[in-house]
Amino acid sequence: MNPLDAVFNAKSVAVVGASQNPEKTGHIILRNIIDGGFGGEIYPINPKGEEILGARCYSTLSEVDGEIDVVVIVVPAKFVPGVMEEAGKKRVKGAVVISGGFSEIGNEELQEEVVRIAAEHGVRVIGPNCQGFNYTPNHLCASWPLVRKQGPIAVISQSGTVGATLEMWAEDDEIGISSFVALGNKCDVSETDLIEFFAEDPNTKVISLYIEGVKDGRVFMDTVTRARRKKPIVVLKPGKTHKGMRAVQSHTHSIAGKDEIFDAVCKQTGIVRANDITELYDYSKALGFLKKPAGNRLLIVTSSGGCGIIATDTAEEGGIDIVGLSDGLKKSLTEALPSQCVVQNPLDLTGDTPAERYKESVEIALAEGKIDAFLLIFGDPIPGACEVVKDLKSRTKKPIVVSYLGGGEIEREEGKRLHQNGTPVFQTPERAVRALCVLLSSL
Amino acid sequence: MNPLDAVFNAKSVAVVGASQNPEKTGHIILRNIIDGGFGGEIYPINPKGEEILGARCYSTLSEVDGEIDVVVIVVPAKFVPGVMEEAGKKRVKGAVVISGGFSEIGNEELQEEVVRIAAEHGVRVIGPNCQGFNYTPNHLCASWPLVRKQGPIAVISQSGTVGATLEMWAEDDEIGISSFVALGNKCDVSETDLIEFFAEDPNTKVISLYIEGVKDGRVFMDTVTRARRKKPIVVLKPGKTHKGMRAVQSHTHSIAGKDEIFDAVCKQTGIVRANDITELYDYSKALGFLKKPAGNRLLIVTSSGGCGIIATDTAEEGGIDIVGLSDGLKKSLTEALPSQCVVQNPLDLTGDTPAERYKESVEIALAEGKIDAFLLIFGDPIPGACEVVKDLKSRTKKPIVVSYLGGGEIEREEGKRLHQNGTPVFQTPERAVRALCVLLSSL
Structure with a gap:
């Protein structure tokens, strides 16, 4: 069993620094754990001992009678070693240090002290200086924003904002995530520990990574090589330019390293490299939903x-x-479709098409058997798109990707339903095709 | 006066082929003209003479007593010449032929007949085989979807879907459009006629073009050269690849031409070339809102x-x-900002920053005077972003671009308000910066 399993699948959580003030992080995290529907025990810890959000409050960790699996720490940096000592004595499995004020501002010593205490007691530490974690299968959002929707993507991010953005897009699209973990200063738990965990996690289909540097190149290489046998990994790593590298230095004190080397590592290990946040999301979506097609022949x-x-x-x-299109396929399609349709590839059903006509066309192409993947573009409010794709998916395992645009409210509704049904939908044909290219080139 | 002025600023509109059936285009267009708030006379024309959407219906154009400026034609192709004859006799200024069934399916003769009749009577024709036009300053949406929000972008599109997508994004974002015109088969009114009109149109700040080919290269070149002195133009033109070119052929029978030549024309005339629909929108947004900065020094x-x-x-x-940052600027910022801020470029105000801190920072940088443009990234739900930018805009004419992400409901609200206030907002920092690059390289 991966030691992080006890953290993500915790049965009890304490929030040290829980606050009654709704603007404080110590309040927001507690509220998100409660509102997220966490089913285990929740212990707010606050020296004033008051009740917060209807939950009984404890003045210290030691005061709690029951076991505590995970401690979320939101107190000022200087108090963190003390809390970690207490947490160790309570035999917690994991500590998530939200608080900043450690190595990122030059307080290396304080951070090392925290690491030393945690290690003595066998406590795994996420952070410090991070946005926590969210593991939807356990309804445990020890982070913000509150994102509840469970889905295939595990987001590991050295930037809280990039991670939160992916979470929120995935929730808006009704795709959901399996997890979001903020790396922060990575004093203990690193990207490789998390990649290892999510590679085995049955709730995760794709690992989506934003990193500014790797802790140990060799370990990273070994880990992803193993993980890639199980699951696709998409990565966004900035610091390509000279000034970008310098900005990495001042953000997380990571060594961005030569971009060419990282790029070579990606190619060798089969990591998909995204060029921007949008691609990171799009490629994760495609790889989270679809298998690699048998060949590169696409029918649009x-x-x-x-x-x-x-x-x-x-x-x-x-x-x-x-x-x-082969002569046979052309003939069958021409016979089946109204005369205004342009029977070529792309197959243009023209503006007034009902959704049903997509189904008919794809079925005819499937019967011929020479197409490896399908891109369906709905360029108008065309109701019934989701039903059609659902039907088609019951008949073929070949990837079907959808682009839906210019469709207003119907587009939004159909898009969400398609996602719920496991079909990736993209706002433009270009984004859909680029995601398909990635699917095709994936190992 | 441009002859198209009488069309876009029509005082009366007839819809020939108006229908009681809410699924028919002849119903949808009539409804959009009514619901769009058109202030002039509206004449539904339908041989059955029934009342439609509360408006009295006429059986023919000739039956209408008053003047008719624009006729929207939604009847089957074979009836269009007859309708055009009648329209000519009524001395209409413009006819919008929505109906398909002309050159796009090989019926060149029928199309030529329509053109001949229209020319005899001095009627300008938009289409045929098109999605009509929408001119928000005149509240005249003779098209679909119904988009009412008035804004700086004029969309000219050879694809109904691409145009509608831009319209809808602009409406969702509360940016709005000045116009959308579908080119269709371009039997008369072409992209150059429209570019000429919108270059002079006081309601348009940027011209956004989707074309698959140009009618006459020399005329295009001359027109855009003149138009570019007045306004920026952004273009998306596919058909770059061999198969893309072939697809252009079967879609609109345009000659895509060598992409290198078109690209050279863009460079020479200062047209901004977008690589995809997203860029077409982003660049139009930036150019519709902002002026070119004096130099290329950006503070993030x-x-x-x-x-x-x-x-x-x-x-x-x-x-x-x-x-x-200069030593002086660094010093001033360090004095003004809390210690956790990273005083460099990018200037990292860190996660818990209030909006006010952005204002303070930009004001200090403005006082020093060595920055040409600003990118403000709000990477969390930070209320008050719009107020801050509004304040700053009253103090400087230097371009301010915003990227807002990871901010949920607050992001959506602030984004819309920023747009209403004339500041372009982008969903990711990459999109914001790419738009800035275009702004910088614009003539």
């Missing part, structure tokens, strides 16, 4: 001629084959 | 260290200088 079915062309350009540039 | 002020690094990388790659 669209209600918008323009979007079909845009998708074609993007695909051709990315090594996807917008394969010509 | 951020609550998220990670996002600051990402922005730095993107800026450096795009030719923006993340200029080092």
